[in-house]
Amino acid sequence: MARRRAVVEDERGASAERTRERILQAAVEEFGAKGYSGARTAGIATRAGVNQQLISYHFGGKQGLLDELRRRWAEREAALVPPDASFAESFSTYLDATLDQPDWSRLVIWQALGDGEGMTATQRAGLRQAVEGMRRRQEGGELTGDLDPGFVLLLAYVLTFAPISLPEHVREILGVDPLSEEYRAQVRDQLMKVLRAE
Known part of the structure; x- marks a missing residue:
């Protein structure tokens, strides 16, 4: 009897x-489509195919969902790129x-x-660290020192997010699908030509 109860509890x-994961995936889709302010827990519940009260039960509401998504992204980001990766490898992975x-x-x-609430203190600190990382790469001779390290980081962000924020512009300017491997290869190649130290 005890074993059966344990099996039932494991299944529950x-x-x-699985329900939590469906809710989180639905939240990403809803937030992506409508932003935090425009997203509604009812819409998230509909996307996830669950009762709206389960969002409060598992996450405490919309803010709790956003907090959990941010926590997961920070965890994933920390493991995304090895510390000894080159700039080209890092850029490619983030792209x-x-x-x-x-x-x-x-x-x-x-x-x-x-x-929503805008950029967190942790995110701001992360950007400052990223600029310093660019400066160290320049000082080490990996990237040209002719450009401001903040500009280098901004350029990498622009090229990374342009296919999401300006897909039609990317398609018309470069003649490729913004999410395609062709775009990724072209951008990686061109960016490194601009940033390569002589």
């Missing part, structure tokens, strides 16, 4: 975890992560436009 736990998950990327764009 697995079912609850793929951004374009492979356009709903996540749209959520970042909504936030950058001032939707």
